[in-house]
Amino acid sequence: MTDGEHGTDGGPAPDEPVAVVPEEPPRRSRRWALWTALAAVVVLLACGLPAALLAGGQGSAGPGRPAVAAVDPATVVARQFAERIGAQLDRQSAALLRGDRAGWLAVAEPAVHAELGRRFTALRALRVTGWQARPDGLPTPVEGRPGEWRVMVEFRYCFAVPDCRTSPVLTATRWRDGTQPKLLAVEPSASRSAGTRPWEISDLVVAVGERTVVATTPALRKRLPDLLARAEAAARIADTYAVDGRTPDRYRIFHAGRTEWKRWYGGGRPKWTAGYAVTVGGGHHEVVLNADSLTETGLDDLLRHELTHAATMPEGGYPGARTWWLIEGVAEYAGVDGRPVDRYDGLADVRQLITGDWSGRLDRLAPAHNASADRVSGSYGLAYLAVQHLVDRFGTERLLAFFRSVAHEGRSLDEAADEVFDTPWSVLHDECVAYARSVAG
The missing domain is CATH 3.10.450.50 (Nuclear Transport Factor 2; Chain: A,)
Structure with missing residues (x-):
């Protein structure tokens, strides 16, 4: 499960003007100075300098004419x-x-x-x-x-x-x-x-593979070889979901102990978060895993999920809560990696969500930061089932085209559905929810 974040690529402050005082030129004859001044006026008029400035003279201040600002020492x-x-x-x-x-x-x-x-x-x-x-x-x-x-x-x-x-x-x-x-x-x-980077505040041990860079703390050093092997396998899956085929140059993964989880990238994640991908600029998205939340059976799914976020995430982050179901549904679909739908672990939580107080709208599926574990699991599961239905009906290639249209190009769900699926989104929405109901039982 993930908690999406994005950062801002700040630029440098604009340069302030600096006055340069020229050296005093050598004295010329009066006639030469006169011809020089006349030539300068002709050039300035040809360049369109306002007549009011010419009339006032260089650097002069008068009624309605601002003086040239002095540079603060x-x-x-x-x-x-x-x-x-x-x-x-x-x-x-x-x-x-x-x-x-x-x-x-x-x-x-x-x-x-x-x-x-x-x-x-x-x-x-x-x-x-x-x-x-x-x-x-x-x-x-x-x-x-x-x-x-x-x-x-x-x-x-x-x-x-x-x-x-x-x-x-x-x-x-x-x-x-x-x-x-x-x-x-x-x-x-x-x-x-985007918050404090791990290398700013923590000692790190690192393993580098063909597609991934995996880092953790010295206390968790023994987990590093296994983490790298699993991350490399997950990267091969995530690469297949890259929008327009543009895969990350290298997936960056940071494995956080209890203390680091609270400090890296600002901490403050919901208690139910096991991992997240954060946009750090330059087209890169760094993944953080919560060591205390990882299980032997769930680690591979989580890695596929989070690395798929890194492969599909727009440079500026995701567009908002109303498309949460699509963003998380695609990542969850990749995490499942082709297992039969009836073997999905969260079906009971999906059933509880559907029969509970959920509004029935996919655009209101995102769980709150203080949501219960069952509510979170049900939300992710329902998002996955909605994406599964779209894949079953239209195929993965068209699903990713739909994703690109919404998440990268900023089109509404209605516009994207008409363009990619040639079907109204209102119809597809109801189909996705009906499919989830039928599968969850």
């Missing part, structure tokens, strides 16, 4: 400091990519070396292949601490695959001024970057 200082920070970040990025731990730490004060060293080890274990860093906006002075500045930094990362699109992480940092600024502190990433 503090802004100039902040921009210059941001450039020096950027140079330090470039040095640090290059050191990480070449595996130079000393170079990675060299930009920071000793007090932050332990934290940065842990990040370095985790990122190298994850096979970091892309890493860029830049200030996001201008630094601001730290009140009461002369020479110290705060600045948001955007880090962009990629794992295992050379030249892949990078995912952004926005982080608050603190620096000491100087010709070569020194990093004093780095905080876990901001919420706008």
